[in-house]
Amino acid sequence: xxxxxxxxxxxxxxxxxxxxxxxMLRSFDHPMMDYRNxxxxxxxxxxxxxxxxxxxxxxxxxxxxxxxxSALETAIINTVGPNDTIILCVVGYFGExxxxxxxxxxxxxxxxxxxxxxxxxxxxxxxxxxENPEARAVFATHCETSTSAINxxxxxxxxxxxxxxxxxxxxxxxIVGTPLYMDEWGIDIVATGGQKALMLPPGLALITLSEKAWxxxxxxxxxSFYFDLKLYKKGLESGTGTPYTPNISLVCGLLEACNxxxxxxxxxxxxxxxxxxxDMTRAGVRALGLELLVDDSAASPTLTAVKLNNADEFRKMxxxxxxxxxxxxxxxxxxxxxxxxxxxxxxxxxxLKMFAAMELALLKTGYEVELGAGVSAAQRHWLxxxxx
Amino acid sequence: xxxxxxxxxxxxxxxxxxxxxxxMLRSFDHPMMDYRNxxxxxxxxxxxxxxxxxxxxxxxxxxxxxxxxSALETAIINTVGPNDTIILCVVGYFGExxxxxxxxxxxxxxxxxxxxxxxxxxxxxxxxxxENPEARAVFATHCETSTSAINxxxxxxxxxxxxxxxxxxxxxxxIVGTPLYMDEWGIDIVATGGQKALMLPPGLALITLSEKAWxxxxxxxxxSFYFDLKLYKKGLESGTGTPYTPNISLVCGLLEACNxxxxxxxxxxxxxxxxxxxDMTRAGVRALGLELLVDDSAASPTLTAVKLNNADEFRKMxxxxxxxxxxxxxxxxxxxxxxxxxxxxxxxxxxLKMFAAMELALLKTGYEVELGAGVSAAQRHWLxxxxx
Numbered sequence: 178x179x180x181x182x183x184x185x186x187x188x189x190x191x192x193x194x195x196x197x198x199x200x201m202l203r204s205f206d207h208p209m210m211d212y213r214n215x216x217x218x219x220x221x222x223x224x225x226x227x228x229x230x231x232x233x234x235x236x237x238x239x240x241x242x243x244x245x246x247s248a249l250e251t252a253i254i255n256t257v258g259p260n261d262t263i264i265l266c267v268v269g270y271f272g273e274x275x276x277x278x279x280x281x282x283x284x285x286x287x288x289x290x291x292x293x294x295x296x297x298x299x300x301x302x303x304x305x306x307x308e309n310p311e312a313r314a315v316f317a318t319h320c321e322t323s324t325s326a327i328n329x330x331x332x333x334x335x336x337x338x339x340x341x342x343x344x345x346x347x348x349x350x351x352i353v354g355t356p357l358y359m360d361e362w363g364i365d366i367v368a369t370g371g372q373k374a375l376m377l378p379p380g381l382a383l384i385t386l387s388e389k390a391w392x393x394x395x396x397x398x399x400x401s402f403y404f405d406l407k408l409y410k411k412g413l414e415s416g417t418g419t420p421y422t423p424n425i426s427l428v429c430g431l432l433e434a435c436n437x438x439x440x441x442x443x444x445x446x447x448x449x450x451x452x453x454x455x456d457m458t459r460a461g462v463r464a465l466g467l468e469l470l471v472d473d474s475a476a477s478p479t480l481t482a483v484k485l486n487n488a489d490e491f492r493k494m495x496x497x498x499x500x501x502x503x504x505x506x507x508x509x510x511x512x513x514x515x516x517x518x519x520x521x522x523x524x525x526x527x528x529l530k531m532f533a534a535m536e537l538a539l540l541k542t543g544y545e546v547e548l549g550a551g552v553s554a555a556q557r558h559w560l561x562x563x564x565x
Numbered sequence: 566x567x568x569x570x571x572x573x574x575x576x577x578x579x580x581x582x583x584x585x586x587x588x589m590l591r592s593f594d595h596p597m598m599d600y601r602n603x604x605x606x607x608x609x610x611x612x613x614x615x616x617x618x619x620x621x622x623x624x625x626x627x628x629x630x631x632x633x634x635s636a637l638e639t640a641i642i643n644t645v646g647p648n649d650t651i652i653l654c655v656v657g658y659f660g661e662x663x664x665x666x667x668x669x670x671x672x673x674x675x676x677x678x679x680x681x682x683x684x685x686x687x688x689x690x691x692x693x694x695x696e697n698p699e700a701r702a703v704f705a706t707h708c709e710t711s712t713s714a715i716n717x718x719x720x721x722x723x724x725x726x727x728x729x730x731x732x733x734x735x736x737x738x739x740i741v742g743t744p745l746y747m748d749e750w751g752i753d754i755v756a757t758g759g760q761k762a763l764m765l766p767p768g769l770a771l772i773t774l775s776e777k778a779w780x781x782x783x784x785x786x787x788x789s790f791y792f793d794l795k796l797y798k799k800g801l802e803s804g805t806g807t808p809y810t811p812n813i814s815l816v817c818g819l820l821e822a823c824n825x826x827x828x829x830x831x832x833x834x835x836x837x838x839x840x841x842x843x844d845m846t847r848a849g850v851r852a853l854g855l856e857l858l859v860d861d862s863a864a865s866p867t868l869t870a871v872k873l874n875n876a877d878e879f880r881k882m883x884x885x886x887x888x889x890x891x892x893x894x895x896x897x898x899x900x901x902x903x904x905x906x907x908x909x910x911x912x913x914x915x916x917l918k919m920f921a922a923m924e925l926a927l928l929k930t931g932y933e934v935e936l937g938a939g940v941s942a943a944q945r946h947w948l949x950x951x952x953x
Contacts, residue, residue, distance in 0.1 A: 181596060183604075192598070193598075211571065212578065242632045245809075247809070250791050278790040283786075378598070400670060401642075402662070403632075502602075
């Protein structure tokens with residue numbers, strides 16, 4: 178009956194808040210569409226200015242009309258050429274994207290790997306930098322969306338900062354939900370997308386660069402016209418805007434997302450809210466007797482991976498019987514894990530609903546579960562930490 | 566009082582029909598957001614299938630989450646490398662984009678230029694191909710948006726077809742509004758964007774390739790991960806979709822645009838409708854005593870450039886007094902021309918309103934104009950050709 182009803186408890190794309198839907202809709206038949214005029218340029222200026230807070234930076238934030246994956250590529254092709262070396266920190270499926278990008282360029286890559294579900298040891302990065310002193314850049318995923326593990330970006334940044342290399346971070350599924358202090362930690366490039374904890378529908382990517390990174394970019398011939406960051410910097414700083422037609426409605430949506438975050442107490446409140454969502458989720462999962470893929474010390478505030486045999490059959494039941502979509506395993510953990518998304522437009526009651534439905538679906542698929550166990554553990558956590 | 570009121574008589578972005586607004590809005594809180602599932606994959610399949618009609622092709626149509634400019638780059642970087650030669654047909658500001666792309670790659674370019682407002686002589690292309698037999702590709706703009714001139718794509722295609730080179734066409738502002746028969750004419754790659762006569766807000770590009778083009782693509786190492794067409798082909802043909810998160814709402818909008826065109830009698834009816842809009846516009850402009858930039862034989866059905874001194878002051882009055890936005894001159898014709906957009910969501914009455922307001926604005930800026938002259942010429946044209 179309810180074909181179009183579905184709770185998106187996914188690791189993105191996420192549900193789009195009504196506020197953002199209205200902000201986007203407003204742009205469709207509006208003077209902003211004449212985008213070289215102040216009606217839009219003022220909005221663009223305000224949006225890029227307010228976006229700085231979500232990166233905890235004073236650097237220029239550049240919106241790209243494209244998906245998050247393109248921001249990773251943009252970070253690399255503006256700084257690393259075919260004859261250069263780059264160190265990649267890979268801890269899962271999306272870390273492999275970085276290898277996909279460098280394979281296309283044909284540059285030399287040095288990998289610092291960790292098992293799926295684990296994170297990179299910053300000392301391994303130090304070793305790789307020592308063994309490859311010519312390395313121009315180190316790239317690490319912040320939240321590895323395929324495993325829900327959070328790399329220790331602060332410590333890796335401290336290691337890279339001691340060298341001439343620049344430090345690039347994929348913050349696609351971490352931004353807003355996970356503490357990330359670009360300037361304080363000394364990250365050189367942060368690349369992200371809008372369709373995760375920023376609560377936008379897909380189609381907008383963001384990238385921001387430190388002065389050290391801009392020095393590299395300015396000395397580097399970017400092979401792409403569309404993703405040449407020098408052209409974006411020139412346009413945004415001179416007030417003429419992006420070099421190519423921007424996704425006007427998503428920029429309007431981003432401004433509303435920034436305003437929503439501001440109204441709710443700012444970015445630190447978002448970190449606290451997502452941490453509370455993570456912790457109540459982990460309490461519920463444990464109470465159901467299920468195993469978490471990632472240790473507490475590296476657990477993402479935006480999604481939680483849970484080991485489960487025949488996970489896809491379970492997901493199918495959750496979807497068909499209860500209209501709740503859960504993420505599944507990618508690549509080598511396909512059908513072996515659930516990924517429970519709790520980023521963006523999600524509150525405590527959404528998670529309680531999910532646990533109540535999961536208890537029924539577990540029972541129906543043959544697990545021994547005490548009804549109410551997951552829900553009440555999550556409830557108890559919320560009573561102590563009512564931040565979400 | 567009406568700060569948000571503005572008729573967009575621009576060469577794009579255009580007004581978004583209510584039907585498309587609703588189709589996009591529907592996607593925001595919908596199972597389609599879980600885009601690897603059939604709820605979206607079926608829509609994607611239907612959309613790419615229906616999009617074939619707007620290119621008049623049987624080839625696979627690939628949606629890119631990016632602006633139109635990126636589709637031009639995608640066409641080139643998937644077929645031409647740093648050691649290759651490409652022939653560029655440049656007749657205005659957007660033709661120079663092609664040079665911008667090849668400058669980034671560093672390949673050898675041979676230019677076939679025409680004066681702004683004029684078009685390329687196909688015999689000059691033949692000569693360039695003879696003098697540069699190693700040329701891998703010829704790239705021509707179909708509608709040069711900065712001048713409103715339409716290159717003779719059919720004849721250029723016939724010339725290129727006699728060689729091993731492939732023929733690439735920028736159809737960003739021509740698609741849907743201007744006859745373009747990809748398969749019949751033998752074009753190898755057509756690249757376009759959604760924010761012109763396709764009536765979408767910006768953020769989606771489309772590209773389609775002939776078998777001859779795919780043979781080149783398959784033998785070529787694409788330097789970009791995000792724009793590697795081989796990955797898109799593999800994903801779309803296997804039913805897993807685009808390799809990266811697509812702009813789901815714009816794909817839904819594109820499907821509705823295709824359905825609107827279909828309901829109105831198909832793509833040929835759109836050609837006829839746009840030709841009628843062009844011809845009534847040209848009749849009105851002439852009756853106002855203004856000079857058209859482009860000869861009838863090369864005039865675009867999607868926009869019309871008109872010579873006018875101090876055009877930007879005139880545009881300001883149109884915008885402030887009558888809430889009508891007209892396009893202005895780009896690059897070397899800045900402030901010297903108007904560009905009147907009549908693509909997509911535009912009907913005859915919209916053009917009559919524009920002419921009525923233009924008559925007043927011309928009078929107020931010191932021109933001698935007989936009130937009603939432009940309007941009645943356009944009306945008379947419509948009485949004979951009521952196709953818009």
